[in-house]
Amino acid sequence: MKRMHFTEANVRALKTDGEYADDEVQYLRLYVTAGGTAKKWGIYKWIAARKHAVRRSLGDYIDLPVDEARQKAKEIYAALKYEASATPKAVTTTLGAALDEYTDSLTLKKRKQPRWADETFRREGVYDDWLERPMGNITAIELEGRQSKITKERGPAAATRALKSFRAVYAYAIRRKLYQGDNVGMDLELIESEPRDRVLNDRERGQVLAALETDEFKFTIWRPFFRLLQLTGVRWGNLAAANWKDVDLEAAIWTIPGSESKMKNVMRVRLRAEAVELFREQVGKDKTWVFPSPKKSRSGHITEPGYAWLRVLEAAGIEHATPHDLRRTFGSVLLRGGAPLEVVKETLGHRNIQTTERHYAFMDDLTVRKYLDGISG
Structure with missing residues (x-):
């Protein structure tokens, strides 16, 4: 950039391409191209608050004499100064x-x-x-x-x-x-609910199974979904997002990646014969998801079983149970059946045995009652 005092004579005489600055109005610029045959006015201003320069075009030299170019530059420069010093508008985000x-x-x-x-x-x-x-x-x-x-x-x-x-x-x-x-x-106060120890007893488990076989659920996606929760003890979110690439029906193994596991550890879910058959019922319904969303959710798979579960409970005549209670029930059935705590830990995908002990401490009362009820007299 070359600085000079703009006059009609020296501007008209410029033949060398480049950027020229006026020594009187220092932010006024003249841009010369095509060997002096094209000349355009502009202004250049560095805005410190934005950390970048602002350029504005003022028009062709042929349409704007030097004095008029200086006056127009002053007017636009004043507007830029006001814009730079104005209070920034509040960000409006939905x-x-x-x-x-x-x-x-x-x-x-x-x-x-x-x-x-x-x-x-x-x-x-x-x-x-x-x-x-x-x-x-x-x-x-x-x-x-x-x-x-x-x-x-x-x-x-x-x-x-x-x-x-x-x-x-x-x-x-x-x-x-x-x-x-x-x-x-x-x-607002965040109210954390008390840890649950609700498990379904044998009668209630049978009632859920019977409800799933009624006409309301027998031919829907919810029968295999809730039945698999009963048979595997997995978290409902993992089952909802089950991906066919992680399921090996020949080996009867479903692998839940660490990225999808609550504890960030890979879970290998061993599938019993009935669980394998339930998975097979879903084959062909979607290339990616075992349980694709009937309502075309953004994720592609089912995301909210709550309402369907409430209908199952109503049909079964059961109150105060959640889908996660099926997981707790699965673990309790294993323990009551004599499975070692290590087996329950592995099956439920807990990271350590202390987690299993903490979640199933309530089983001690059930065990004691079982033996007390068996004592005559």
């Missing part, structure tokens, strides 16, 4: 946009169940109708009302999971400066 970015970040980090918040938010009656709303427009009072509604319709455990996902998305948006307000989810 709840759905923040949710998408949070989910993408979990996916890139290869976190287990990266869509956990996405699946929670999009369930009907949770936050699905808030996705287009700006994050700053959702109040703590609104959220409290919504949490009460979720508790009433889905239970306290579902409300707790929903609030955890809400907090996580807001925390991510604040951290990434997608949102400049408060995490309103923190204004």
